[in-house]
Amino acid sequence: MPKTIVRYSKSIVVIHWASAIAVLGAWLSAEGGRKIVQDPPLLHFTLGLAVLVLVLPRLILRLIGPWPEPVARTGWLALGAKMGHGALYLLLIGLPLTGWYVASQMGVQVSFAGLPLPALTAAVQGRPGLIGELHENAGNLILILAGAHALMAIWHQFVLHDGTLRRMSWR
Ligand code: HEM
Numbered sequence: 001m002p003k004t005i006v007r008y009s010k011s012i013v014v015i016h017w018a019s020a021i022a023v024l025g026a027w028l029s030a031e032g033g034r035k036i037v038q039d040p041p042l043l044h045f046t047l048g049l050a051v052l053v054l055v056l057p058r059l060i061l062r063l064i065g066p067w068p069e070p071v072a073r074t075g076w077l078a079l080g081a082k083m084g085h086g087a088l089y090l091l092l093i094g095l096p097l098t099g100w101y102v103a104s105q106m107g108v109q110v111s112f113a114g115l116p117l118p119a120l121t122a123a124v125q126g127r128p129g130l131i132g133e134l135h136e137n138a139g140n141l142i143l144i145l146a147g148a149h150a151l152m153a154i155w156h157q158f159v160l161h162d163g164t165l166r167r168m169s170w171r
């Protein structure tokens with residue numbers, strides 16, 4: 001069993017905030033439609049894939065490293081935090097993978113910081129279908145969920161005074 005600590009480790013804090021910036025950047029640099037084929041949004045690909053790269057050490061550290069006890073251990077707050085964090089993790093993994101898949105369907109070369117990556121599936125004629133819709137909706141959903149998550153963290157910190165924000169701060 002990993003050791004229990006009172007706050008997140010420095011590595012997790014760095015990964016958390018770097019992921020949050022990458023998600024916001026990926027959302028801001030997102031583009032849709034056929035113009036992507038002529039002029040692929042390379043910044044969107046790189047920031048989006050950075051989210052996937054960052055989730056791996058995060059999950060490993062979660063499994064093997066010391067991890068803080070949840071602020072609320074029982075009741076609705078504990079359940080809400082667990083479900084909210086779980087949904088964020090699903091999106092952190094699902095969004096980059098669906099994006100990569102859609103780009104491949106559109107026949108667009110995906111690259112990560114200039115490094116070309118293989119296609120996940122064969123290119124199709126016309127608009128990409130369901131996965132494209134799913135990617136776009138999930139891309140908007142993660143921002144809404146992260147906004148609600150940030151408001152909860154601020155509420156914990158400044159209304160409940162339980163030091164939640166400090167657990168994810170550098171010092
Ligand atoms: C956290 C990561 C990501 C977020 C938040 C995100 C968000 C979005 C959003 C909101 C759109 C819709 C834009 C619009 O229609 O105006 C979009 C489209 C798209 N994204 Fe992402 N994305 C992410 C990661 C990726 C990755 C890693 C790739 C490829 C490697 C990618 C490839 C695409 C493509 C090809 C489209 C156009 C799809 C279409 O027109 O049907 N995305 N993304």
Ligand code: HEM
Pocket residue numbers: 012016019020021023024058062070071081085086088089092142146149150151153154164165166167168
């Ligand atoms: C896209 C943006 C964000 C994502 C994807 C995200 C995701 C997560 C996840 C998955 C956790 C659980 C801990 C872990 O496994 O690392 C977490 C914890 C936390 N996040 Fe975020 N977060 C985002 C933005 C923010 C923002 C903007 C704030 C503050 C204003 C914030 C404050 C916190 C705090 C304080 C914790 C610790 C909660 C606790 O101890 O239970 N996060 N975040």
